[in-house]
Amino acid sequence: MKMIHSLFLINCSGDIFLEKHWKSVVSQSVCDYFFEAQEKAADVENVPPVISTPHHYLISIYRDKLFFVSVIQTEVPPLFVIEFLHRVADTFQDYFGECSEAAIKDNVVIVYELLEEMLDNGFPLATESNILKELIKPPTILRSVVNSITGSSNVGDTLPTGQLSNIPWRRAGVKYTNNEAYFDVVEEIDAIIDKSGSTVFAEIQGVIDACIKLSGMPDLSLSFMNPRLLDDVSFHPCIRFKRWESERVLSFIPPDGNFRLISYRVSSQNLVAIPVYVKHSISFKENSSCGRFDVTIGPKQNMGKTIEGVTVTVHMPKVVLNMNLTPTQGSYTFDPVTKVLTWDVGKITPQKLPSLKGLVNLQSGAPKPEENPSLNIQFKIQQLAISGLKVNRLDMYGEKYKPFKGVKYVTKAGKFQVRT
């Protein structure tokens, strides 16, 4: 396994704006194969992640309008490379707040230093953010000002110890004046609702994101009121698998800062509460250049909580020229180029259900579209985990102080689609 040979970062207009080689230099021209595939795919999402060229293989990911194209020379599990590239993008996000061309160009030296540490000879070396931050300090405005005055550097002066320990995800010597541990339980409902309003498929995907700012080496254990709800769980490496298996308790020494503790799925065997319903009638008249559009959205099984942040997105058929709609609430936009209708609804109040009605202008002469577009719905419900999952308690061992603890629950729509 020779792993990753080179990496090219390419923006949407096809400029290669950064390259890094871990072995001998591979010419930029290798990217031509990628551009070819990109052209063929028409849509950025459809560029095949793995492309075979005469001398190399190109494995790429698309993140935040950037292509990360890696050059591989020999057999390697593709997921290995894909996972790594995403980890690189995550690291940039973590360091610069966004993973954009501008951010990368602005911090090109840090980016280079990061890439140097993350891969050695094409094999991943240090990918944990806690270790990387010990090696290379993330830029802050204050520091860059100070640096420019004093001429000091971003590189950590202390040698990183995290790499050496068997708890590589946590750096040593963490100190806070306020010790806090926050957990966000975020659940997303993935659903497909068919024309008649019945649920074709629904499941709950959840994550627990943690923000831990605790001094020293705290040993935490988090328990749930109803751990059996969790059907399939994947863990951050810090979690002791055995404890979970035997006691259904999450026991771990946390990394410092923000991280994803677990992600889980609530089995699709359980009935999933669908918090909204949609009434819709979208029709196109034969031999006429117009159609009708009428969508109403309302709450259902919402556990008495307010549904907010509702957005409806519809990809209209190509023959649609324009739409003349009236929302009873919120505002809508229709992009005649991409044919995307977005209706920003806001909060749903049961007394007055929001609806969007009006006419659709079609290209004259064109046959009426065969299909009705499906509606993609976004919403958010605060202080509710739709699966009913509840954190029971959080205990800390190994340190003397009393931390401040908090848990927050949010339910969101995931891939929530209503077919019409």
Next chain:
Amino acid sequence: MSAAPAYSEDKGGSAGPGEAEYGHDPASGGIFSSDYKRHDDLKEMLDTNKDSLKLEAMKRIVAMIARGKNASDLFPAVVKNVACKNIEVKKLVYVYLVRYAEEQQDLALLSISTFQRGLKDPNQLIRASALRVLSSIRVPIIVPIMMLAIKEAASDMSPYVRKTAAHAIPKLYSLDSDQKDQLIEVIEKLLADKTTLVAGSVVMAFEEVCPERIDLIHKNYRKLCNLLIDVEEWGQVVIISMLTRYARTQFLSPTQNESLLEENPEKAFYGSEDDEAKGPGSEEAAAAALPTRKPYVMDPDHRLLLRNTKPLLQSRSAAVVMAVAQLYFHLAPKAEVGVIAKALVRLLRSHSEVQYVVLQNVATMSIKRRGMFEPYLKSFYIRSTDPTQIKILKLEVLTNLANETNIPTVLREFQTYIRSMDKDFVAATIQAIGRCATNIGRVRDTCLNGLVQLLSNRDELVVAESVVVIKKLLQMQPAQHGEIIKHLAKLTDNIQVPMARASILWLIGEYCEHVPRIAPDVLRKMAKSFTAEEDIVKLQVINLAAKLYLTNSKQTKLLTQYVLSLAKYDQNYDIRDRARFTRQLIVPSEQGGALSRHAKKLFLAPKPAPVLESSFKDRDHFQLGSLSHLLNAKATGYQELPDWPEEAPDPSVRNVEEEDLSLIETHVGLLGEYTKVPEWTKCSNREKRKEKEKPFYSDSEGESGPTESADSDPESESESDSKSSSESGSGESSSESDNEDQDEDEEKGRSSESEQSEEEGEKKKMKKRKKVPEGQREGSSSDEGSDSSSSSSESEMTSDTEEEQVEPASWRKKTPPSGKSAPAPKEISLLDLEDFTPPSVQPVSPPMVVSTSLAADLEGLTLTDSPLVPSLLSPVSGAGRQELLHRVAGEGLAVDYTFSRQPFSGDPHMVSVHIHFSNSSDTPIKGLHVGTPKLPAGISIQEFPEIESLSPGESTTAIMGINFCDSTQAANFQLCTQTRQFYVSIQPPVGELMAPVFMSENEFKKEQGKLTGMNEITEKLTLPDASRSDHVVVQKVTATANLGRVPCGTSDEYRFAGRTLTSGSLVLLTLDARPTGAAQLTVNSEKMVIGTMLVKDVVQALTQ
């Protein structure tokens, strides 16, 4: 400062002189001269003494490299700074050096000495970094230097440096493959390494340098399996992939029996492609081999691998999950493969690239193991927002999963897909419907009708695709479908897609007997438009004409001749050729009668229906998850997945001597300060090692005895202790169900003990209940969340303080039970007096300690008249006499040592060691003393006073103190006589690093409460009959470790306490022994390494 504006260009500023560097193409010659100028100022900056200027210059240079600009002319200026004091400058110089060294080999050599110096640095990180850069410089001249450096680093104290050495191996190999043999030696050495840090990297090196040397893995196989869960993610992938290959060469196929038993019924049911995938050859071979083979029993090592990889299915890394999935797919018995489905389905929520790869693999798996993914059918439903490539893969999976029972739902789903806006996807759906129709006879007519309806679709692509699929379906049963063919015939007027037209024409020609009236008419129309048709259509027109001519020559003779004439002058030579050939064949002429008689047979021979099959069929001969599998072509460097061997190779090659293991184990301890091994790691390792020693059989075979299930699944067992047994293993695959009844059996057997544990559990519950309200409050307060974060924070704080108050109360409450155990101390003292056999120390009784220490003091004072003293002392020593120097090696001087377990008079942190000298030579030995000791950090020695003379036949004893610094590192020193020096080393068993402490039961419990979590190590064991009685247990424990017994209320529990000598950390040992022999050993200690080693030693002592 001049640097500031220059740097601003890095920040994306549009002004500034440096802009050209970014804006212009390097090839444009116009700026070439100015380029040099600019580089001059960089050189100037690099030559200054100011670090800030150097840094600025380096930053700009790195930015150039990042953009792909050439900065090689700066090499001399940059390389000078390799020894710069500023860390960041140095780092950037390294970046530059690694990039350009290959091009400027001579100049690169200038930097080598800096790295060589770095290799000797006392700081491990600097050593590692020096090796990393040195090995990254691709300059062939330094190969010998690199080789040397790697060899040295491979035996470095620091595991991190050893890891770096493993990383350097492939680098050197790619630079000079002649070094292979030497590198293999290093790999072999590093493979034996016991640390998780090294494991992943060295296996990576192994895979790259010598993947064929599978024999190197044997001895390390079990260790790798056991370490796996603690290796970092990237290493896990590499190790799992290698172990998959290894297992394929070393174990027998777990499916060899099943292939006959299970696959046949499946064939009868579905008659589908499933079994053909296996290949008839392999099945026959299996069938032939089966009778001669004894029933399959899974190799314990094979089982070990499956068991230890399973938890990794819950890794957050998609690559690890995929690696385990492919391992299970290729190695696990059929019944167990199912566990991977859930994890793979989970990955479908991930990034679209991950989905793409996972779906490709699921597609392959679902052909062979359909049942596995069936429960997750709905997870593959397609959303309109999925990218097309994902949609098509999901469709593939859905089609593979379709069977008699779920086909209605699948077809309904397909119906919605057909109306999608994405036309490529619609076409793929139609093909999928075709495949469902061929595979599942029951729905063939439904599908066909549906497809015929699609023929009136407005979209031509949809219609065309339908025609093509209908054609294939009709071929299976043409007789019943005359109507459909007629319908298709009508379509020729409208449909323009060549492939569809060609398909219709072929159908009409082939089945012209079913549509005798329409066929000639179609030919007439086609003859009219012949010249305007596409080539494939033209060919089919010729075919149609020929077939009609043969069946209905009266009506079509002229038409056929017309068509053939047109074709004769066609531009395409294929068509011209076909026309000539057809004419000769069908039109009877004087010469060529021989063939034309058979023309009808030639043209209208019954043709087998096409098989519509998945493009993923047979892809599983590539290792799943590999690049080759994804591309369906062998990628460079792909290691073929070997076939299972016919006969299993000798499994004993993987046996590792137990002693060997323990030796290496102490090395882990040796590196205690670096590898702060978390408790759960060690614990799991231990557990696993213990398991593998026991003989057991595969769970899936259902032959496993109760012992096996007991140790194979310690988790579920402990779970069933606390919960009802039916809970255990629920949600696991069928393999677990076998275990379940065994568990239940065991449950019965243990009913008595479980009562006891319940009692204990009750206590714990009491304590817990007290804490619950706080937890609830916490939950509710956080529920209020954002609304009232300030108020909730208050309640949080108060609740915490409340807890503090509750805590002591709960302790007070717990005192009554200790009242029950009031007679305990008496019991203990009884034990002490009666049950203890002399050789074991029982330091519990104070008077004895006093006496022995007195003896030691005395001994220290009066060394010369020693003969009496050793005889007094020997019974008290913990471990028996150990040999320090054999009399042969010592040229007549024999030296033994014992750990006396007395406080060393000079320094309480020292372990006192009694050294027994005896002179078996015939000359007196003079001037015995300790020479300059070479000791690892922290360890110190208090030498014994010089022994002036030891006459022949005489023996004497001396006491020396060693501060082992709470580690089991050996103290190495020289034993000198007047004439000779002997190198000797004393390595303490972990139990000797502590001294007993006296405490009450309550104190013990309190201290234990403080040492939970990471500091607690628990191990289950079964006590052999011989060592179930109280005194044997106590004796064995105290003989192993220098601990004092703590009184205890319950009869089945033994408690011991001690403090490590150097740091004074508490070591608490609890043994909970049931009458049945099952026991649980718990050690609580801050010193986790000591705790783990102690557990191991005590378990070993107790189970022997």
